[in-house]
Amino acid sequence: MKLPRIALCLALLSTLAHAAPLSKEHRILFFGKDDRVLERPDHMPWQTVGQLETRSQTICTGTLVAPDVVLTAGHCFVDEKGRFDPAVSFTVGLWGNEYQALSRVKEVQVDKAFLKGLIHKRDGLYIPPRIAPRDFAFVRLATPLGNRQGTIPVFSGDRAQLGQLLARQNWTVTQGGYPVDDQRHLRVHHACKATKLRDDGRLTHRCDTLEGNSGSPIFIIDAKGQATIVAVQSSAPPAARRKQEDNMSVSAPMFRQALQAFIAKSGKPARK
Template sequence: MRILQLLFSAVLICAPSLIAAQERDRLDHRSELLGWEGVGRLDTGTGTCTGTLIAKDLVLTAAHCVVDDRKEHVLPKGAMRFHAGLAHDFTAATRSVTKIVLAEGYLNAAKVSLTEQIRTDLAVLRLDRPIFSTEAEPFKVRSGAVQAGPVTLVSYGRGRNTSLQRESGCRLKETYRGGVMTFDCDVTFGSSGAPVFVNDQGLMRIVSVISMMSDAPGRETEAIGMSLPNVVDAMLREMRNDAARAPVSAGAKRVSVGQRSGGARFVSVD
């Protein structure tokens, strides 16, 4: 088992030297978006990330996209907009955000370990109105373990922040103890929260969400994400439980109490 400290540095630039076997397609036109409208750009009011529709009114993204690290609080949800299937002047649907649930322990994770920081770097956002299947179909999170092998990354990013890039042929390289996953996919500013898909019997299922990129000396650059099923299931339960309770505040739902430090990694501020 390699030591996870090798993944410590988060790089905020694109890595142009990734292997040529990977295929990168820009989804610039509405016809090219067919089937991918559930991936969208999340505008937070301070920057942009990538998010994915996982139910008609729920979006999965990275927690650090919706947390202000300098002030150590969740960003105001009133400024947030999710643009499903954004491609230049076309958007399949645009919705506001009414509720934010962070993975349990995220706000304290930086004090614990890098593994915990990455493992819990997840947020689920409830939209103000459902997005109907005629506009965009949600994607499901794949349950169970995933073997190393081919994956597909779909993301926005600096220099392509108004159209999706679909990268097929990159690979899940390794899954560490604790659920941290490494990929040789191409990420840049705005790629935080981007979904990593695996083809599961002809259906594209989400296996991870991009959190950061490593810059370990003497090693290839790697995109880093996390295992999803257990953490996402807990967040969805919390979202359902919260919806069943009478509202007690207008703020974001914080699953745990604490503080977090570190950079905003791949949030785009273009």
């Protein structure tokens, strides 16, 4: 299997305010057709999903899981030369040129084994399979936004329990974020399919994602409309391998314990 290349975060285009035409390769990246819809981030769980910007003006998607903590992907904070690229801000409620709240970032925690294990090549950084399940990160905000926007619980069971939950939900999940073709509006794929919970803790799925969706939440939404994060988006295969491979995310059992410890450092308990 070819290694996934770090390519799902993107340089922020400050002048891009509306949807741009999809390139041929972007269209191929979808599973059959583009099933995403625009979703205003003014209600749960979408009001907790926001846009992270790094020092180099790269963007990713993240979700409030505690008043001052955002969950996202680890590779969002590594540039193509392997240097650490810290987050500088997190914005929620982004819709066009308006947003609900913004905070600067105090701290970013990326798994050390993930950073150490990245492979450097001439055309960029690659994630070998042995560290791919560690592609997660936690961001601490200078201004807690969760008290106003709310927070989303993270699945607290083990891999076997997550498999049982997915089976009960008929392997139906929901994903949303801020993709390359529309950096100013939230785009969501409702009721997309998770396909396999791998032994290494990664969850494959067929939600329609593009660059910029790195770190976006994979939700299970129950019959009452309550959302739980079961994974975070990590990588997608290139267009040439779309028919052979699904998108890849990191399931909650891989990072739940580390996330709890990170939240506890701020003195604010995680949601049950």
